[in-house]
Amino acid sequence: MVAFESIVSHVSDFLMTYIVSMFLIFTGLLYTIRLKFFQFRFFPHIIRNTIGKMFHRNKKEGTITPFQAFTSSLGTTAGATNIVGVAIAIALGGPGALFWMWVVALIGMATKYAEIVLGLRYREQNKEGEWVGGAMYYIKKGLGWKPLANLFAFFLMLEIFASTMVQSNSISTQLESAFGFNKVIVGIFLVILIGIIVVGGIKRVGKVTDKLVPFMILTYIIATLTVVIWNYDQVPQMFALIFSHAFTPISATGGFAGAGIAGALRWGLARGLYSNEAGMGTAPFAHSAAQTDHPSKQAIWGMLSVFIDTVVICSLSGFAVLSTGAWRDVAPSKASSMVDIALSTIVGDFYGSLFIAVFLFLFVITTVMVIIFYGEKQVEYLFGLKAAKTSRFIYLIAVFIGAIGGLQLIWQFLDLLLAAITLINVVPLLLLNKEVRDITQDYVDRVIRHKNHEPVISLFAEKQKAE
Template sequence: MEVFQQIIADVSNFLWTYPLAFILVAGGIFLTIRLKFFQFRFFGHVLKQTVGQIFKKDKQTGTITPFQAFTSALASTAGATNIVGVPVAISLGGPGALFWMWVVALIGMATKYSEILLSLKYRETNDKNEWVGGPQYYIKKALGWKWVSTAFAFFLMIELIPSTMVQSNSIATQTAGAFDWPVEITGIVMCVVIALVVFGGIKRIGKVTDKFVPFMVLTYLGVCLYVIGVNFDQLPAVFEMIFVHAFTPISAAGGFAGAGIAQALRWGIARGLYSNEAGLGTAPIAHSAAKTDHPSRQALWGIFSVFVDTIVICTASGLVVLVTGAWRDIGPSEASNMINVAFATELGDTFGSIFVTVFLIFFVITTIGVLIFYGEKQAEYLFNLKAAVGMRMVYIAAVFVGALGGLQFVWQFLDLLLAFVLLSNIIPLLFLHKEIAALTDDYVNRVVKKKTDKRDVELFVEEDSA
């Protein structure tokens, strides 16, 4: 069994270190060029149409508001990866890893925009008259690759079982260490809370995330900014390290073992890809339920979500551990606790530990809720609505089992299954580049440059989806 697990781990590490990283980065660059650098040229428009429209009442067709779709998708990415994953990347790749996270995010904006765009174009209504969509729909409808769409849905549905286990275990471990809570109690509480959310469907998930996610993100950023502000004098040296050591090796210091350019590149890219999930095809599932008058308008939230997730939240976490010097004090084996140590330097040991634990609890609960919704939609696509309810129960059971630390051998398949999911989405996405570019050009002409009025946009969507 140990030999088998080691083989799985080696294959997963190889795939994520070389082939998948190359495909995602190269694919993001290709889509960026194909879209004529859309995410950079129209970033001001993106902000105006996303954060600038949060409180606007939308009367377009859809199940939830554009902002609720955004916060639901963000809930599945913002959390442990941003708070814990970034320090791990810095401990293994050095400060330069943060630079490569930024690079991945900037090109990943085009990837996430593209997959949401196609999901909105090819979405449909289910038997409950709710809008559903995602890669499985545009792969089948646009390319006719039914077996690939089935593979995507199947691998994602299965992958979310170990994914929920890992998420719930991270919280059970944190609460046991911080508050001495039995893992069984944590597991039961999480199951009850998550069930209350997911049994209300995407509408209830949207109502929960649009209140909790902004509050959690803003509060976390506020504490990060306080710690960074106290150590403001360290920022010039920190930014110098980030840019210099993205291209040059850095020697060992304290608990830091040193890192070469390849390590900075490898861990920066890996964490960047993991943090925003651009190319994985999960976010479009939530965005497909949004009210919108043009696929591109909702896809703008994809660009903004990558910006918030990686450029803002991951950067804040990275700067906290760099300005406080925690990255030098803590070795790679204890890197997951680095953010706690960084906060403790300015806020005290008790507050730092409790703050991180409490916020991870809220982040992970919303994350699991959205992941379960994603899994249900795959079961619905493959089978029917009854199967979706059945998978919901499987995922909730997985939350409890994961909290206890059970079935850990299943966790070994997480990265491998993610690789299959990603390949099932990113390759079809690149094949549809002409359609992505055409839809984007249409939006630029109709809306950004205002060559036609709003009614023309509405007619375009109605005719296109007929």
């Protein structure tokens, strides 16, 4: 069994580190060039029409508001990777890893935008009148590859089963070690809390995330920014470390073992890619349910989510770790505690650990309830609406099993399944780039530059009616 687990682990590491990473980077670069650097040229427009219209209500076709779709999607990416993942990247790749996280996020904005555009272009209404869409819909309807679409949905359905267990176990383990909570009690509590939300479907999930996610993110930003301001005298040196060691090796110092350029590049790219999930095919599920009259109008919310997740939240975690010197004081094996230690320099050890424990708990709650919705959509696609509603309870059972540490063998396949669904998603993304380009150009001409003063009519609605 140990040998089998070792093989699975090595295969997963190879796929994620080399094959998947290279495909994701290539896809991001292709779309950045194909869309004429849209995320850079029109960044002020993106901010004005997302954050600037955060509470804007409309009556466009869709199930939830654009902001609820955005917070639901962001709820799955803003989490442990932003806190623990960044610290691990710095511990193993040095301060320069943060620079490469920024690079991959900026090109990843184009990838996530493309996924959402295609998700909306090929979305459809189910029997209850709710809008559904995602990678399997644009694989089947855009390319006619139904077997591959089914395979994507099947792999993602299984991946979410494993992921819910890992997520619930992470928080039950932390609560047990930090406060002595019983894992069984934690598991029951998680099932009840998450169950109340997911049974209400995407509408209830959206109503929870549009209140909880902004609160979590703003509070975390304020906390980490306070640490950086508290250590303001270290800020110039901090940026010097980031930019210089993105291109030059750094020697061992304190508990830090040193890192070369390859280490900074490898860990920065890896954490950046997996933090915001751009290219993995998950973002379209929430965004395809949004009320909008043009695919690009909703897709720019996806660009914003990548920016907030990696460029803002991950950066502040890194800044807190670097400005306090925690990256030098803590051995790589204990890197997950770096942000706790950084916060502790201001509020003390107990409150620093408590703050991180509470936020990891909230991040896990939002992540699990949204990915259960994602899993439900895979079941609906494969087996129908009735089976999808039943699957909610199966996923809730997985939450409990994970909390008590059961079926850990399944966890070994998590990265392998993630690699499979990402590769299945990226190939259609590459092949459908012309369609994304045309929809984007229409948006630029009619909405941004106002070349056509006729009312904006949904391209995907027009094409769906024609089909």
